[in-house]
Amino acid sequence: MLRPVILDTDAGVDDALSIILALRSPEISVRAITTVAGNVEVEKCTRNVALLLNLLQPRDRPTVARGAAKPLKRNLVTAPEVHGKDGLGNVASRRRIAPVKTKSAVAVMGELCDSLGQKLTIIALGPLTNLALLLKQKPRALRMLKKKPRALRKVGRIVSMGGAFHVPGNTGPVAEFNYYVDPDAAQLLMNSGLPITVIPLDVTEQVVLMRREVEYRAKRRASAVARFVLSATKQYMRYHKRTEGFYGGYLHDPIAVAAAVFPSLMEIKKLHVEVETEGKLTRGMTIAESHRSGAPRKPEVHVATKIDRERFLRFFHERLWK
Ligand code: BDR
Numbered sequence: 658m659l660r661p662v663i664l665d666t667d668a669g670v671d672d673a674l675s676i677i678l679a680l681r682s683p684e685i686s687v688r689a690i691t692t693v694a695g696n697v698e699v700e701k702c703t704r705n706v707a708l709l710l711n712l713l714q715p716r717d718r719p720t721v722a723r724g725a726a727k728p729l730k731r732n733l734v735t736a737p738e739v740h741g742k743d744g745l746g747n748v749a750s751r752r753r754i755a756p757v758k759t760k761s762a763v764a765v766m767g768e769l770c771d772s773l774g775q776k777l778t779i780i781a782l783g784p785l786t787n788l789a790l791l792l793k794q795k796p797r798a799l800r801m802l803k804k805k806p807r808a809l810r811k812v813g814r815i816v817s818m819g820g821a822f823h824v825p826g827n828t829g830p831v832a833e834f835n836y837y838v839d840p841d842a843a844q845l846l847m848n849s850g851l852p853i854t855v856i857p858l859d860v861t862e863q864v865v866l867m868r869r870e871v872e873y874r875a876k877r878r879a880s881a882v883a884r885f886v887l888s889a890t891k892q893y894m895r896y897h898k899r900t901e902g903f904y905g906g907y908l909h910d911p912i913a914v915a916a917a918v919f920p921s922l923m924e925i926k927k928l929h930v931e932v933e934t935e936g937k938l939t940r941g942m943t944i945a946e947s948h949r950s951g952a953p954r955k956p957e958v959h960v961a962t963k964i965d966r967e968r969f970l971r972f973f974h975e976r977l978w979k
Pocket residue numbers: 669670671672696736739782783818827833834835909910
C-alpha cells in the first residue's frame with residue numbers, strides 16, 4: 658500500500674514546488690491538502706492549492722481543506738516580500754480560480770488520523786497551528802469522561818519544516834519563519850511526545866536552486882507545469898538575490914517532502930526542543946538539548962542535521978520536470 662500523507666501548507670512558492678513533488682511521488686498517496694495562514698492569508702493559500710490541482714490534474718484528487726486563519730495566540734505575520742502578494746510570485750492573482758468550498762482542515766486531519774492511524778504521515782510545510790488545534794481538541798463526550806485519545810496521537814509521523822539551531826534565522830536574527838509565525842503551536846508540538854521530524858534551516862540551507870538552472874530546465878521541458886515553475890519562482894529568487902547574494906532560492910519545503918518520502922536522505926539526532934514564546938527579541942527561536950544520562954527524560958523529536966544533497970537534487974529534478 659502507498660504511504661498515505663496529508664500536506665499541511667501555507668501555499669507559498671516553495672510549498673508549490675513541494676506539492677508538485679508530492680503528487681508526482683509514486684511512493685506516497687496524498688489524501689488531503691490542508692491550508693494554514695502563514696506566507697499569505699489562508700483564503701489565498703486555499704486558492705493557490707486549487708490552482709495547483711487544476712494545473713497538475715492528479716488522477717486521485719486529494720481533499721482540500723481550509724485551516725486556521727491566524728496563529729493560536731497572535732496576529733498573523735505574512736511574507737509577501739518573499740512569495741509575492743498572492744503567495745505564488747504574483748502568478749495566481751493573474752488567473753481566475755473559482756472559490757473553493759471546503760471542510761475544516763482540523764476535521765479532515767482528525768478523520769484521517771482516526772482512520773489511518775500509524776500508517777499516516779503529516780507533512781507540515783507552514784506554521785503548526787492546525788496541528789496544535791487538533792492536538793488540543795477534545796470531543797465533548799471524552800472530556801466528560803476525562804479521557805484523551807486525541808486523534809493526532811494516532812499519527813505515524815509528522816515531518817515539520819521549521820526551526821534554526823546553529824544558523825541565523827530567516828525572520829529576524831534567530832528565528833525561522835514557520836516557528837516565528839506561531840511559536841506557541843510549535844512549542845506545544847515539540848513538547849507533545851508525538852513522533853516528529855524537524856527539518857530546520859540548518860539543513861534546508863545546504864541546498865540552493867539557481868535561477869539559471871530553472872531557466873534551462875523549463876525551456877527544455879516546455880510544459881504548462883514547467884512554465885508555471887519558471888514564472889512563480891521569479892520573485893522568490895530575486896528576493897534571495899537581494900538578501901542572500903545569489904540568484905536562486907532555497908528549497909525548504911521540498912526537502913521536507915523528500916524527508917518524508919526517503920527518510921534515509923537525512924542524518925538525524927534525537928533532541929529535546931524548546932521554542933521561545935516569551936522573548937521580545939527571540940520569538941520563535943529553537944533551542945535543542947541532548948539527553949544527559951541520569952537526568953529525567955524530556956520529550957524528544959528527530960532533528961535533521963544533514964542531507965544527502967546529490968540524492969535529493971536527483972529526486973527533485975527528476976520529479977519536478979517530469
Ligand atoms: C519556511 O517559511 C516559508 O516562507 C517557506 O514556505 C518555508 O515553509 C522557510 O522558513
